[in-house]
Amino acid sequence: MDDLAARIDRLESIDAIRQLVSFYGMCIDHRDMDTLTKLFIPEVRVTRTESGHAALRELLDSQMYQFTTSIHFVGNHVIDFIDADHAEGKQYSKVEHEYGEQWVMMGIEYWDRYERRDGKWLFTGRQVKSFYACDTMERPNGPAKVRWAVSGPAEIPMRYDTWRAFWADEQAKAAAKAYLQRG
16 A cells, blocks of 8 residues: 555656646746746755745846747657655756847757645755757757857757767668668
8 A cells, every 4th residue: 555655645746746747837927926936945046046936036036037928849858766755857848038139949858857845845956958949930950059148158969978979879870871772
């Protein structure tokens, strides 16, 4: 019976964490900054020298006032549990922002840490890694995939060892090319 209770708790935790992630995007798009900050633990680290909800709110406000409209589409989400009350996750999002005269599209991956406190799952940290960011009138191909001044450099997918190994395998690339030429 204990095993069944643990399995049910795990399923409920997975759902609660996925709801947390989806709610995060909605809070940003609705500009509900009070609720957004409460999705994080009270002592959340914001910078190397600042932590807490007030510092997080200040950072989020500075970011949110840079664009008028945003739309967060939450996608693939993988959650790895450390223990019953701590987990890490990676989640894809397709995000769009109205930024002055531009309509910026972004492919991003969030790297998250979660903790359950008083029965509620919260973020302990969230990092954004970019696949691309550019105006919808552009194509995000080539090495400079991030063309939006607010974003950092593209970090995904080249950060993964498997991706680098796949593209470094010259023999496999030659075999794939030969296969395609066979028609």
